[in-house]
Amino acid sequence: MPKKKRAGAGQKPIPKKKHSAAGKEIPMPKKKLKIGFFSLTCCEGCELAVLDLEERLLKALNYIEIADSRLLLEKPLSKKLDIAFVEGSVISKHDLDSLHSIRERSSFLVALGACATIAGIPGIRNSLPDYLQDKIKRNQIKPMKEKAFPISAFVKVDFLLQGCSINEEEFLTFLNRFLHGKTTRLEQIPVCFECKHRQNSCLLLKGIACLGPVTYAGCNALCPSENAQCIGCRGFTDDANFTALDSLFKEIGLSKEERHNLFTYFNQLPEELKEFAKENSGELPNQLKELAGENPKKKIDLEALK
């Protein structure tokens, strides 16, 4: 049997069909997308959540290249980045300087996780009583501001990936859409929507204060499905009705301090709650003292803090 001639050798090239990609590899961008991970003041948990993708992250590495990451690389591989993922909030001069340089280096900047998007856990200090604030200031190396801030307070942020820690599926979806030249947007959907899809009984109806109705969905109602209240780690929706939820919490029997603490657990107070905060700012130390009176262990802790 004669050997088949290789196509193209001494033959007319087959004319390419227009508008047909059948049988061909998909033209993905030749250059890999350069991404970097940066951590400001945070626990680096969101970066770990990305690493939790394991095999799927390895698959994604055919299309992306991790060019800068303190956790993954010895030294940065590239100065210019296509996407910079920044986790953590800005609480010191050092944080602010590195944030500005990251913004300059990257064409797209994504805030990763609760600390970067809404100030999250570091933001708790914003509503702490003075004597605890002093304690933090004493320990801090280079205090810059009185408060912790989300990164959007200082630089232009192109997209938010929310949650504490982030939902790694959402990270992958975002990256995937980016590779296909599609934009992603924040859906104004409350946690309750996904909670109802999982057919959970409502915690608010059971008399447990839950921030589900005002918090961005995307976590698949993780906490309420385990009978734990939503504490708003994914940030408040634009559509949130705080006044109604606040009065519902009042009916449930939460004190002013408890309500304030729940709303500010992860989130900075939005406009509607600012007045509420003003009213209550004087009562916060009292609440801690009350707690201290009830619980001797806490009392010792508080004394030590002073």
Added chain:
Amino acid sequence: MQLVRVLNYIIEKESLSKWLESLSQKSTLVVPVENETGATCFEEFNGQSLFLSGRTDFSAKKFFLPTNEKMFFFRKKTLSYGISPNFPKGRLIAFGVRACDTHALNALDHLFIKLLGDDCFYSARRKNSTIIALQCREACSSGFCASMGCSKPTGHDILLAERPSGFIAQAITENGQTLLSAEFFKKTQDPFPEPSLECSKGLSTSGIEENLYANFNHPIWKKEAERCLSCTSCTEACPTCYCYSSSDCFEFGSGDSSRSRERDSCQLLRFSEVAGQHIFRPSRESRLRQFVLHKLSYYKKHFGTHLCVGCGRCIDACPVKIDITEIANKIQGDAKK
């Protein structure tokens, strides 16, 4: 096929679970149960204890309209496309469906099969399903099915009624008759019980579609909207809420993609957003009004039936206790003055 002669059968309480087990071997059987979080809903049967003392918190809607379903796919490599491999197959038996939910399924049938020109996903599920309805012994606390004319089941295959010793069963269709196997069911001369339900809540439905529409700017909308959290509990608990949106999703890097549809809710801000980012119903008031008017006014005006079956799930599910009957009755009362 509807049976001409309806016979009554009895089944002992002990043999009910055996019967259900035999049904679940041949097809997917969904039964009302209490789940881990304490909510009552329909789940696939695997020997759990049943919840039969009343209407469930969530209807069996998700087995006919899944919250997220892939419809079709494109393969860029082979330039092919086709209907999703997850296309519904196999028989579904829903056990313990209450009268209100049979009416809700009827309403969805009307919409997805008649009006939308045979939605293949819905009708594949629906045509391959058997509904075993269960008669309510007592009216539930927040239901108003009697006012909506939905207290007697319709469109079911078998009707069951609970008795102290067991259940009395009636096969309505041929499809249902085949399931009443002689192994578990015995013929009986006992009459089928006809309990008269007295719902605690009521709704005066005479001329409601016109009255609600005429009172588009009634102050009650604003008043109730102040409490509303727009949490979508009402629409997601409602057995007739069917709104969905569709979106494309991509497989990583391969260029394959698929289109899926997800449940959507009129209570969400972006629900009525169109190109150019215009939102038709930006205020909470207008979204709440849309929910009530769609159920009790628009649908009746356009298609001849109310989309509300009076199950009262939206009332039970609402964290701030907004009550559709209170709103409707207030407007009805004001209109009659």
